[in-house]
Ligand SMILES: Nc1nc2c(ncn2[C@@H]2O[C@H](COP(=O)(O)OP(=O)(O)OP(=O)(O)O)[C@@H](O)[C@H]2O)c(=O)[nH]1
C-alpha cells in the first residue's frame with residue numbers, strides 16, 4: 001500500500017501540473033491564431049482607360065488595401081471594350097467621344113463596391129491616334145479630350161485626368177507592367193524587354209548593355225531600391241494600321257503613274273490571290289503618316305497577289321535604314337543599341353502571331369509558314385475562318401509580314417535571338433500593356449526603395465504556431481516520462 005501510495009504521490013501532481021501547462025499553452029495559441037486571422041480582405045481599386053487609335057478599353061485593377069507597396073499585388077479585375085472606334089475618330093463630333101464611354105463606365109460602377117467609388121482613381125491616357133489628331137488639328141483634339149474628361153467627371157470615382165501620353169511614357173509604362181507582373185523588379189534576375197504594336201504606333205523598350213547615345217531614348221527609374229537605365233523608342237505611324245496605309249499609298253502611287261485605267265488597280269502582294277475589293281483613295285490618304293501624292297481618281301480596286309517575298313520587299317520601303325548619326329540605328333535615323341535579353345511582345349504582335357500559330361518556332365520556319373499562308377487563295381481563307389471579321393482576316397498576311405520585317409530589319413533581331421521574343425497577351429490575370437504601369441506610377445505604388453520585409457503570411461504563421469505547439473507538447477511528454485522514470489528508480493532504490 002505504502003509503495004503504491006508513494007508512486008502516486010509523485011506522479012499524479014506532476015501529470016496534473018504538466019496537463020495544466022499544456023492546456024494553458026493550447027488555449028493561448030488558439031487565442032493568438034484566432035486574433036491574428038486577417039479580417040475580411042479589404043480591396044482597393046483603380047481604373048485606367050486606354051484610349052488607343054483603334055479602340056478604347058477600360059481596365060479595372062484591384063489590390064489588397066494593406067499590401068499596396070508590395071510587388072505583384074495589383075491584378076486586373078475586369079476589362080471592358082468600348083464599342084466603336086477610338087476617340088480620335090470623333091474629331092468631327094467631339095461629344096460622341098465622351099458619350100461612347102457610358103456603357104463601360106456603368107459596368108465599372110457595378111464591378112467596384114459602392115463604398116469604394118469616391119476613393120477610386122480614374123485616369124484616361126490617349127495614345128498615337130490622338131497624337132496624330134493633335135498634329136493635324138489641335139483644336140479638334142482638345143475638344144475630344146474635353147469631352148472624355150467631362151464624361152469621366154460625371155461618375156462617382158475620383159477623376160485624375162485625361163491626357164495624351166508621350167510615346168516615351170507609353171514604352172516605359174509597358175516595360176514596368178510586364179516586369180511588375182513577372183515579379184522581376186525585386187529580384188537580381190534580368191528584366192523583360194517590352195515590344196508593343198498598336199494601330200498607329202509601336203514601342204520598343206529594354207535595358208541595353210551599351211551606352212544610350214541619345215537622351216530622347218533614355219529613361220531612368222529607381223524601383224524597390226534598384227536603378228534601371230532603360231532604352232525606349234516609340235515610332236509614330238509604325239502601328240500596323242498606319243503602316244498598311246503607308247505601304248498601300250506607295251503601291252497606289254506607282255500604280256497610278258503606270259496605269260491609265262479608271263478605277264486604278266492596286267495589285268498588292270500582301271493580300272491573298274483572288275482578293276478583289278473596291279476601295280476609296282480617301283480612306284488611305286486621310287492620315288498625316290501618308291506623304292505620297294493623292295491620286296486624282298477617288299476609287300481603286302484592291303487586288304491581291306499573295307506573294308510573300310514581294311510583300312516583304314514592298315514593306316521594306318517604309319523603313320529608311322540609311323542616315324544613321326550614331327554608332328547604330330534601328331531605322332529612320334533613330335539610335336538603338338543591340339537588342340539584349342528576353343522580350344515580351346504584346347498587343348497586335350500577339351493577336352497576329354497567335355492567329356497564325358506563329359508564336360513558337362524558328363525565324364526560318366516562321367517565314368516558311370507565312371509564305372504558304374500568304375499564297376493561300378482568299379476564298380479558301382474565308383472558308384477556313386467563317387467567323388472572323390473579313391477586314392481582320394484580309395490583313396493578317398500583311399500584318400505578320402510587317403511584324404517580321406519590323407523585328408528583323410527594323411530592330412535587328414536575328415535567327416539567333418528570335419527565340420528570346422515571347423508573344424504574350426497576359427501575364428497571370430492581367431493584360432500586358434502600358435495601363436497598369438501608368439497607374440502604379442501615378443498612385444506611387446512602386447516605391448523607389450525596397451519596403452521592409454513583409455510580415456509572415458497568415459498561413460505561414462499558423463504552420464509555425466502548430467509546429468511550435470507540437471514541439472512544446474513533445475517536450476512536456478519527455479518531462480513527464482523523465483519524472484515517471486526517476487520516481488520509479490527512486491522507489492526501486494528504497495526497496
Ligand atoms: N486580329 C485582331 N486584331 C485586333 C484585335 N484587337 C485589336 N486588333 C487590331 O490590332 C491593332 C492594334 O490594336 P491595339 O493594340 O488595340 O491598338 P491601339 O491601342 O488602338 O493603337 P495605338 O494607339 O497605336 O496603341 C489594331 O489594328 C486593331 O484593330 C483582335 O482581337 N484581333
Ligand SMILES: [Ca+2]
Nearest residue numbers: 052127198347
Ligand atoms: Ca495601344
